Amino acid sequence: MAMKPRTFRRHFRESFKNMRRNGWMTFAAVSAVTVTLLLTGVFLVIMLNLNKIGTDIENDVEVRVHVKLTASESDRERLKKQIESLPEIESISFSSKEEELQNLIKDMGSDFSLFEQNNPLYDVFIVKTARPQDTPEVARKIEQIEYTEKAVYGEEKVENLFNFMKTARNVGIVLVAGLLFTAMFLISNTIKITIFARRKEIEIMKLVGATNGFIRWPFLLEGLWIGMLGSIVPIAAIAAGYYYTEQAIAARLSSHFIEFIGFLPLVLPVTVLLLVIAVFIGIWGSFISVRRFMNV
Amino acid sequence: MIEMQGVTKKYPNGVTALSGIDVTIKQGEFVYIVGPSGAGKSTFIKLIYREEKPTDGQVVVGGINTANLKQRSVPTLRRQVGVVFQDFKLLPLLNVYENVAFALEVIEEEPKVIRKRVMEVLDLVGLKHKARMLPTELSGGEQQRVAIARSIVNNPKVVIADEPTGNLDPDTSWDIMSLFETINERGTTIVMATHNKEIVNTIRRRVIAIENGRIARDEQRGDYGYEA
Numbered sequence: 001m002a003m004k005p006r007t008f009r010r011h012f013r014e015s016f017k018n019m020r021r022n023g024w025m026t027f028a029a030v031s032a033v034t035v036t037l038l039l040t041g042v043f044l045v046i047m048l049n050l051n052k053i054g055t056d057i058e059n060d061v062e063v064r065v066h067v068k069l070t071a072s073e074s075d076r077e078r079l080k081k082q083i084e085s086l087p088e089i090e091s092i093s094f095s096s097k098e099e100e101l102q103n104l105i106k107d108m109g110s111d112f113s114l115f116e117q118n119n120p121l122y123d124v125f126i127v128k129t130a131r132p133q134d135t136p137e138v139a140r141k142i143e144q145i146e147y148t149e150k151a152v153y154g155e156e157k158v159e160n161l162f163n164f165m166k167t168a169r170n171v172g173i174v175l176v177a178g179l180l181f182t183a184m185f186l187i188s189n190t191i192k193i194t195i196f197a198r199r200k201e202i203e204i205m206k207l208v209g210a211t212n213g214f215i216r217w218p219f220l221l222e223g224l225w226i227g228m229l230g231s232i233v234p235i236a237a238i239a240a241g242y243y244y245t246e247q248a249i250a251a252r253l254s255s256h257f258i259e260f261i262g263f264l265p266l267v268l269p270v271t272v273l274l275l276v277i278a279v280f281i282g283i284w285g286s287f288i289s290v291r292r293f294m295n296v
Numbered sequence: 297m298i299e300m301q302g303v304t305k306k307y308p309n310g311v312t313a314l315s316g317i318d319v320t321i322k323q324g325e326f327v328y329i330v331g332p333s334g335a336g337k338s339t340f341i342k343l344i345y346r347e348e349k350p351t352d353g354q355v356v357v358g359g360i361n362t363a364n365l366k367q368r369s370v371p372t373l374r375r376q377v378g379v380v381f382q383d384f385k386l387l388p389l390l391n392v393y394e395n396v397a398f399a400l401e402v403i404e405e406e407p408k409v410i411r412k413r414v415m416e417v418l419d420l421v422g423l424k425h426k427a428r429m430l431p432t433e434l435s436g437g438e439q440q441r442v443a444i445a446r447s448i449v450n451n452p453k454v455v456i457a458d459e460p461t462g463n464l465d466p467d468t469s470w471d472i473m474s475l476f477e478t479i480n481e482r483g484t485t486i487v488m489a490t491h492n493k494e495i496v497n498t499i500r501r502r503v504i505a506i507e508n509g510r511i512a513r514d515e516q517r518g519d520y521g522y523e524a
Contacts, residue, residue, distance in 0.1 A: 007404050021389070204385055207345070208446065209374035210402035212367075 015221035025194035033230025036183030058132035066122035188285035227282025303353035313339035378447030382462035437468035
C-alpha cells in the first residue's frame with residue numbers, strides 16, 4: 001500500500017517531535033550508538049590493518065625448487081612444464097645458480113665471492129601459488145617430480161604464519177560480531193525505554209484504528225536519526241585518528257617492508273560501514289522494541 | 297450490527313469469562329450491559345472491538361467476523377467502532393482539538409475534512425470554546441466529552457463505552473448520558489457497560505445482564521435489577 005506524501009511528511013515531523021519531547025532518552029540512545037560504534041570502528045581499523053600486513057607477508061611466500069645438478073637443459077625444461085601443469089600455480093620464474101650467487105653476494109657481502117670459483121648453489125625455479133595457503137601442498141607435489149632436488153618454502157615459519165592469520169581472522173570476526181551484538185542490545189533497550197514511555201500513545205492509536213505500519217513509521221525514522229547522529233562522532237574520530245596515526249607510524253615501519261592501508265582506502269569503506277551499521281541498528285532497535293508494544 | 301453466537305471466552309490463566317453467549321444487537325439500539333464485577337461485562341465489551349478474540353463461537357460486528365480476523369485487518373474493524381473508557385485515555389501532551397483530530401489523522405483523512413469534522417463534534421459535545429486547552433486543564437466531565445468526541449469523529453456505526461460515568465459525579469454523569477442519547481438519536485448504536493443503577497432505571501433502554509459468564513436477563517426497557 002502506497003503511503004500518501006502527506007502521511008510521510010507527518011511521520012517525518014512526528015519523529016523529530018518525539019526526539020525533542022524525549023530529549024534525554026534520545027541523548028542516551030545516541031550516546032549508546034556513539035560508544036559502541038567507536039569501539040567497533042577502532043577495532044575494525046586495527047583488524048583491517050593486521051589483515052593487510054598478514055596478507056602482504058603471505059603473498060611473499062614462494063616455493064624455491066632446487067634443480068638436480070645432474071639435470072640437463074632439456075630435463076630442466078621438462079621439469080618446468082610439469083610444474084606449470086599444476087593447477088595451483090600462479091607464476092614460475094627461473095634463476096640460474098650464477099644469478100643466485102650474485103644475489104647472495106649482494107645480500108651478504110663480498111666475502112661470498114669466494115664461491116665464484118666453485119659455485120655450490122643450485123639452479124632454482126621460483127614458484128608462486130595463486131592462493132598462499134596452497135604453498136605447502138604444491139611444494140610436496142613438486143618434490144615428487146623427477147630432477148627436483150628439493151622444494152623449500154620456509155616450512156615452519158610459513159605454516160605458523162598461516163595458522164596465526166587464520167586464528168587472528170576468526171578471533172577478529174567473533175569480536176566484531178560480539179561488539180555489534182552488544183551495540184544492538186544496548187540500543188534496542190534504550191529505544192525500548194523511550195517507546196515504553198509512549199505505550200499509552202500506541203494503545204490509543206491502535207484503538208482508533210491506526211494500522212501497525214502507521215504506528216511504526218515515526219519510530220523507525222527516529223531509530224534512523226538516532227543511528228545517524230550516533231555515527232557522527234565515531235566516524236570523525238576514526239578519520240582524524242587514523243590520519244595522524246598512519247602518518248606517524250607508517251614512516252617508522254616502512255623500512256621493515258610493513259605498509260598500512262592508505263588513509264582514503266581505509267577511511268572511506270569504514271565510514272560507509274559504520275554508517276550502515278548505525279542506521280541498521282537504529283532502525284532494527286526501534287523495530288523490535290515497537291513490536292513489543294504493538295499487540296494491544 | 298453486533299451478533300454473538302455460542303461465544304465462549306477462556307483466558308490463558310484458566311478463567312472462563314463468558315460461556316455460550318448468544319445475542320443480537322441491531323443498528324441504532326442503545327444497550328446497557330449490567331452485572332456484578334467480574335461477571336464478564338468487560339470481556340463482552342472487549343470482544344466487540346477485538347481487544348479479545350472468542351475462544352469459541354462467532355462475533356460479527358458490522359459484517360466483520362472478529363474470530364478469524366487477521367491481525368492486519370483489525371484497524372478496519374476499529375474504524376467502525378468508537379470506544380470510550382472510564383479513564384478517558386486522552387493524550388496529555390495534546391490539546392483538546394489535537395486529541396480529537398488524532399483519530400482522523402491516523403486513518404489518513406484529508407486535513408480539510410479533519411478540521412471540519414473536529415469542529416463539528418466539539419460543537420456537539422459543547423467544547424468548541426475549549427479546543428486549545430490541555431486535558432489537564434479540564435474537569436473530568438469535560439475530559440470524558442473530549443473522549444466521546446474522539447470516539448464519534450470518524451462516524452463509527454457503534455460506540456462502545458466501558459463504565460463511561462465510573463469516574464464522574466452524578467450531575468456530570470447525567471450530562472454525559474444525555475450526550476450518548478443524542479449520539480444514539482443520530483443512528484449510532486451504543487453499547488454501554490455500567491454499574492450506575494440510577495441511570496439504567498431512569499433512561500430506560502434494553503438491558504443485558506451478565507452473571508457468571510452467561511446472559512441472565514435480556515429485556516427491552518429493562519431495569520438495573522441489582523442493589524447498587
